[in-house]
Amino acid sequence: MAGFDEDGLQSFLPAAFGSSGGEFDPAAQMESVRRRVPGQTDAKQTASTSSKDGSDSDQDSDSDDDDSEDEDEFPTSHEIVFKTHDRAVTTITVDPAGSRMITGSTDCTIKLHDFATMTPNTLRSFKSVDPTATKSSANSETHPVHVAKFNPNAPSQVLVVTATPQARILSRDGETTVEFVKGDMYLRDMHMTKGHISEITSGTWHPNNYDLCVTAGTDSTLRIWDVNVRNKQRDVIVHKSKLAGSAGRSRMTAVAWGSQIEGGNTLLVATALDGSLLMWGGQGPYNRPSAEVSQAHTSNTWTSGIDISSDGRLVVTRGGDDTIKLWDTRKFKQPVNTTSHASTSSPYPTSNIMFAPNATSIVTGSETGDLHILNPATLKPELVTPVTPGSALISVLWHDKLNQIITGSANAETHVLFNPKISSKGAVMVMSKPPKRRHVDDDPSLTTDMSQGISGSAIVNPGTSSEAIQGSTFSSRHPTIGLTASGRSRDPRRPHIPATTPFARSQPDERHIKERIPLSSMREEDPREALLKYAEKAEQDPMFTNVWKKTQPKTIYADLSDDEEGGPQKKKPRT
Incomplete structure (x- = not known):
């Protein structure tokens, strides 16, 4: 065909059919979630400006290298935010593989998140569960969630502790598999009760045995449970306080169970409201603690956080007396180091503190919403970065396999901090995916609530x-x-x-x-009327009395008239 412009027609026609979302740029998307910390941005801009002017270029390059090294040391350069709860996030747990995250809150629910199914524009949980709800009643009472922890040896089990005397074991899909028994509150000897008689405050798993877990309660006891036996604890440890006035009881506030690399033994450490810090051998016996510090923290202050290092040599505690203390398990009488740190245990009794996976750092939150990464030798901050300014940072978790720090705040937000250079999977995998194309009727704020069942309209x-x-x-x-x-x-x-x-x-x-x-x-019928309506039928067809019909004697009554005196004698009146 003469005069046919093939190139013009080819540029006019579309390259593909359907709606295209444009080219996906993973680097740009990853850069969009880089944290903009006030102060650090201005310093970088000043350094870049001075380098353009040509002055002190060598010093600027050295400072930029130092900044990049500091930035790559901790996984805090990027973050994604989950807004799935309505109230403060009190606990966070991630399975050992790093594929599923569970968060608990004071809104009495736990939220289940799956990193593999999320995209940058679908950061939401796939299921919401009320652990205390029963199937028999849809309007049962609900309680805040204190602790939720994956079993490190069996990822299909999750220990959930709520503000009740009964701890529960849930599956990784949120289904309740075990509900431990409640003890008899009328028994005075705590050794005789089969379970806690008052609210449980904390709990954790055995580091090696996948069947054992421990819970700490306000009844002054620690109880070790076997997940295969729900009707009675395996062992009970009663703390007899020397300062408490009522029967020597004191509320247990936190508990940790760690392992010792040298001997292969385990270590059980707990804190009480009277300020005591107690330690037992993980295998028992539990008659008396192997070491006890009576005034580890100020009495009648809530020690909310406790953790054991990976080698079992150090114990860190965060007390309600605005202090953080480091203890050596081999010399347990005095703290190795002490530093001042504002406590958030008064409104949030589950504020925690934990060692980094390699025990080279200690991570915790603050009432101002800052994340503090401390040096375990000096307890001085190596990094203080704001996460939720103006809202207290309650729970922290540093996952070893993901190398990501997850925080829960009082403003109901869950932040996942990471660094694409040193972190893997988790949030890095989510931000490496292209955004999901939304349907016109999709609402990203909706979450499947399986506690109410599936609607018939679906x-x-x-x-x-x-x-x-x-x-x-x-x-x-x-x-x-x-x-x-x-x-x-x-x-x-x-x-x-x-x-x-x-x-x-x-x-x-x-x-x-x-x-x-x-x-x-039959509940509304009169019993007498119900029997009498069968009287006529019983006379006509004596089904049950027909056996002695011929031998039954006839009843003979005396025939007396009204004038005769054979009737019953009347009682004579007294004169």
Whole structure:
């Protein structure tokens, strides 16, 4: 064809069909989550400006190298933020492989996050679970979550401690598998009770044995549990306080269980409200502590954080007396070092402190929202970086395999700090993916809450029309649409929910009793009337008395008239 411009037509036609999201740039996306810390940015800009002017170029290059070395030493250069809770995040745990993260909060729920399924624009949990909710009652009481910890030896088990006397073992999918028994509160001897009689404050797993865990309670006891035996603890340790006035009891505030590399033994360390710091051998016996410091911290202050180093030689405690102390397990009488640090245990009793995976640093939070990385030898800060300014930093976790620091704050935010150069998987994997294309009806703030079940609107029957399928898809993405004023679903496929009666929350209504419970109508009948309606039938067809019908004697009554005196004699009146 004469005059045909092939190049012009090729530039006019699209290169591919469908909507294209543009080219994906992983480096630019990773740079978008770089932390902008006030002060450090200005210094870098000043250094770059001076280097452009040509003055002191050698010194500037040296300073830039030092800054990059300091930046690469700790995984704090980048961060992603999760806003999945409604209240303060009190506990964080990640499985040993680093694929699943669970957070607990004072909103009485735990949130489950899966790094493998998340993208940069879908940072949300895939499941929300209330650990204290029971299947028998949808309106059961809820309690704040104190501790949630993955089993380091069995990643399918999660120890969950709430503000109740009963600890629970959950699966990695949030299903309750074990609920330990509650003790008898009327027994005075704590050795005789089968479980805690009051609120549990802390708990942790055995470092080597995947079947054992320990919990600390306000009943002045530590209880070691076997996950295969739920109706009684394996061992009980009773702390008899020398300062407490009521029966020598003092609340246990924190507990840690570590291992010793040299001897292969384990170490159990706990703190109490009377200021005591106690240590036992992990294998027992537990009759008395192997070492005790009666005034480790100020009495009647809540020591919320305790941890043991990876080699079992050092113990760090964070007390409610605004101090952090380092202890040597071989010389347990006096602290090796002490530093002042404002405590957040008064409003948040689960504020923790922990060693880095290689025990070269100590990490904790502060009431100002800063992350403190301390030198274990001097307890002086090696790095102080703001995470949630103005909101207290409650819980911290430094994962060894991911090499990422995860923090939980009082403003309900969970921050994952990382460095692409020294961190792996986790947040690095999330930010290396292209953003997910959102559907027009997608709402990123929605989270699947399995505690309420799956809505019937998400089920599509075969043979339905396209309009019905579109309506069910829309209602599944928007579960609050299509409800009545009382909160019930308008979908006729959803089963009837019994109404709540004033007598009990779990008691079904009258309609449910009549339809589902056989012979339930007999509850409202008069027993006498119910028997007399069979009297005529019993005379006509004596099924049970027909055996002695011929031998039954007849009852003979005397025939007396009203005038005769054979009747019963009347009582004579007294004269």
